[in-house]
Amino acid sequence: PAGAAAAQEQKQADNKKVQIDQKLAAKLQKAIKIYAGKEIKLKNFSEKIEFSPSAKVDSVDGKYAIRFIIDNGKIWGIDEKVTIDKISKEDQEKILTVLKKAYANKTYAFNKEVIMQRGYDGEKEKLGANLSYTLTGKDFDVSFAKENSAKELKGTVGGFKIQFTKEELDPKLLETAVKATKTAFNHDLMVTNAQLTNGIGWMLEDKDVLVEMERGELTKVSHKTRKAVTTNKEITDKEAKDVVAPLAKELFNMD
Template sequence: GAEAAQGQKQTDNKKVLIDQKMAAKLQKAIKQYAGKEIKLKNVGEKTEVHMAAKVESVDGKYAIHFNIEGGRIWSIDEKVTIDKISKEDQAKVLKVLKGAYANKTYVYDKEVIMQRGYDGDKEKLGASLSYKLTGKDFEVYFFKENTAKMPKDAVSAFTINFTKEELDPKLLETAIEAIKTVFNHDLEVTSANLRRFTWTLEDKNVTLEIEEGKVTNVFHKTRKAVTTNKGITEKDAKEAVAPLAKELFNMD
C-alpha cells in the first residue's frame, strides 16, 4: 500500500494542469501540424527539461512540448517508422556512431520520434525538423531541416551506453585510479556512456567524465563536485586533485 501511494504521489508531482486557454493553444498547434483535429489528453506531465512539460494525444502518437510558465509551445513530436528516414540519412547517422565507437553493432528500432520545432511567439510551425533514432544501447538526434545558420542534415547529439565489460581496459584503469586518488573509493562501474567525445562512468557513489583519455570532471553524489578543466592524466592525477581534495574534504 505505502509503495503504491508513494508511486501515485510521484505521478501526481509530475502532473501539469491545463486550463482552457492553454488547451486552445495546444489544439491550434496540433491542428497546424497534423492538418486535422487530434484529441489531446487534458493533463500534461513534466519532462526532464527544466520547467517544461508535454501533453500527449489520447492515442499516444503525438506529444506537444511547452514551458510550464507562460505556456510557450516549442516543439511537436510524432511517432513514425524508420522508413520515414531515407537510407542515405540512416547511413549518415550510422557513420557518426561507428566513428564514435566502431566495435558495436547498431541496429535501429522500428519506431522513431519525429520532432518539428514550433514558434511559440508567432504560434506557427518552426523551421527545424529532427529525428530521434534509438536502438539497443544508443539514441541519436538527427537534424533534417533547421533554422538559418544552424546545422542541418547532420547528427546533433548522441549517447551510446556500455556495460563495464565493454569498456576499454585503459579507460577503466584511468577512471579507477582517479576515483581512488580523489575520493579513496573503489569504482564499481554500474553504467557508462559516450556522448560525442565525453565518456561518463558512474557507480552508486560517484560519477566521472573523461575526454581524450583525461579525466575532466569527478563528482561525488553525496559530497561536493571536484572539477579540473586542465584534465587529469593518470600521472598528474595526484598533483592536480590532491589540493582540491584536501580543500574540499580535508583529505591527504
C-alpha cells in the first residue's frame, strides 16, 4: 500500500507538470533577465496553478518564479522571495489593521519571508506597473497591492484568509453551523478546519460536511460523501427556507 500511495502521489505530481518548449523557454529566460538584471537558471518544467489557467516555473535556486497562461504561453507575472523589511512599517500596520478588523481576538505576526509579485507585459516584454506582496503568518495569508495601475487599489489589502481552530470560533457562529448540519443531514459537525476569507466568508468543515456562511448567514451546506447523483448534496430552496430562516432568526435576530 505504501508503494501504491507513493505511485499515486507521483502521478498527481506528474499531472501538474507542464512541459516548456524552446520558444517559451527563451521568453521565460528573457523575462527573468529583465526582472533580475542577470541570468537566472530556471527549471525545465512548470506546474499548473490550482484553479487557474496559468502555470508557474520556479528558478533552480527557488528564489524566483514566473507565471504564464498555459494555452498561449503569455507571461504575466514574476515572483521573488524577499524579506519582510522590504515592506514599510506603515504598510505593515495598514495590513494588521485590516486583519484585526476582520477578527480581533487573534494575534497576527508576519513571517520573515514574503513573496513579492511584479506584473509583466508578455506582449511588450517589459515589467508591468503592478507590484504586490503576499505575507504569511501563523494561520493567515494576505496580499497587499503596493503599486497598481488602478489607482484606487494602490496601497490597499487584497484578499486574505485566516485559519481557526474549533476553540477559537465564535460560539454563535459554531452553533449556527452545527444546527445547520444536524438539520440538513442529521450529522454532528466536528470542525476540523475553519477559515475566514476577506473578512466576510466563513467555511467550516469536517471529513463529511462543509458549511459556508457569509456575514453570519448560512449560504451553503454540502455533504462530501453522500453517494448521490451529485457529488455534493446542496440544500434546496425549500430546505434552505426551513433550515436557514429559523436559525438566522433565532441566532442573529434576522427575519
